[in-house]
Amino acid sequence: MRDLRRRAAEQLREAGVASPERDADLLLAHVLGVGLGRLPLADGLDEAQLAAYDALLERRARREPLQHLTGTAAFRHVELAVGPGVFVPRPETELLAGWAIEQALACDGAPVVVDLCTGSGAIAAAVKDEVPHAEVHAVELSPEAHAWARRNLTDVDLRLGDAFAAFDDLAGTVDVVVCNPPYIPLEAWESVAVEARDHDPHLALFSGDDGLDAMRLLEARAALLLRPGGVVGAEHADLQGESAPAVFVASGRWRDVRDHADLAGRARYLTARLAR
Template sequence: MPSHEHPRESADRTRLAPVLAAATSELTAAGVASPRVDAELLAAHVLDVPRGRLLITDTIRAAELARFRSLVAGRARRVPLQHLLGTAAFRHLELAVGDGVFVPRPETELLAGWGIERTAPGATVVDLCSGSGAIALAVADETEAARVVAVERSEAALRWLRRNAADFPSVRVEHGDVTDPDLLAELRGGVDVLLCNPPYVPDGTPVPPEVSDHDPAEAVFGGGDGLEIIRPVIALAAKLLRPGGWLGIEHDDVHGAAVPALLDADGRFTEVTAHDDLTGRPRYATARLG
């Protein structure tokens, strides 16, 4: 034992490697999709170190071990990893998330990136169905937009959105319903980029326990065909965008043809384009107001 290490400290410690192995086995048995990664992220969270430092971390203290095992048990019950950590990573941001707000997904970073590329300095950007604020705050963080308006209907989600937006002076949080044709009437014809990740999963579609038990249903399901919110969003976007303004809407992977068809059928949009995610699944559609 090194001379600087207190004897009680050694007695208080357990080797980390078998602890991680046991947690990985527990999460595997529970059906968690990425058991080793989740176990390591929870351990790094408890130890307050970057995940990469686990490679050179040999032991874990008793109090940390108890907390870690509690978090692993929660993950085994399919509580979302992000709820256990208290944050969700999105592009360059760490967003506060928890009960009542949809956990942002990595695939939505693609839509946000598309919108960021089209946001010129001084632009006005609107993020509908904002949830935690992921898209709106990424735009505010990575562009020189003059104004970013984040719209959310759910009171529970608004609490998370306001908390996340507090450090972004260019972001205005708006309590509103995207099916209201008069929403943001003062911006009509003046929006440069409008982005939306709406509820779009068709009703009755099987979803993992993390979604069914923890994501708000109103943020997940979009009616019988999954398009109940997307239809009014397209109509609203046509009112809010300036001529030449850009629209991007995320959708379910069964909507690869349906959403571009809705944009074409509206008659006011040009450059309608379908986009896949990194796994090759249809994920979002974009267009320009003619």
């Protein structure tokens, strides 16, 4: 088993996979149907399991996302079903979800939370899991991604449609708007990781020449949805730590506009409060 894991990690490393040891072990645990912590106790693979493992390694070496191979993605305390047609949630987005959860918990009564561009439903699912008394709404434009969100969300008002024209019925009543919009500039195509560029929906990745087209639409929609004093949070690219918040500052509708770093110290998401 030790040699098998070493050879598998080397295969993924040569293919340019960013975390070869962990991915090799996660795929092995998936084949064996055990948790990572039990791998050292495993005796070995039978012939069918070895064939399945080799096939998964080949696909991962071709840079197919790990989550597509296992069919799941962990996000805070929930496990999401994911696959082709939906954006795979990233660990850094858990920080934005955590902010939304904190804001919801700080509200009196049952908070109203709206997740725009929900994708797999990751943020909406996390909010409902950790703030079960919240009234959570989510919307996704892509029918393929919407189908995945439907699998992942329970007790959430999930809609199919344009996030930046949705929820007119909630105008002026929402406590928290949260969004992980597309934010990659079109000119940055070559710099995008193969796993995202070749497998994530482009609708969830790219947003105009400067990457801020969706952010501008979000600013206007959040201003319509939120009650006075309500808050919005939105993820952005690490190079947009000034330009993304500037979208909200420029409109004059917001106060307490600030940016937040991720655990690596990179600019990651903005928050703002609708002026009364």
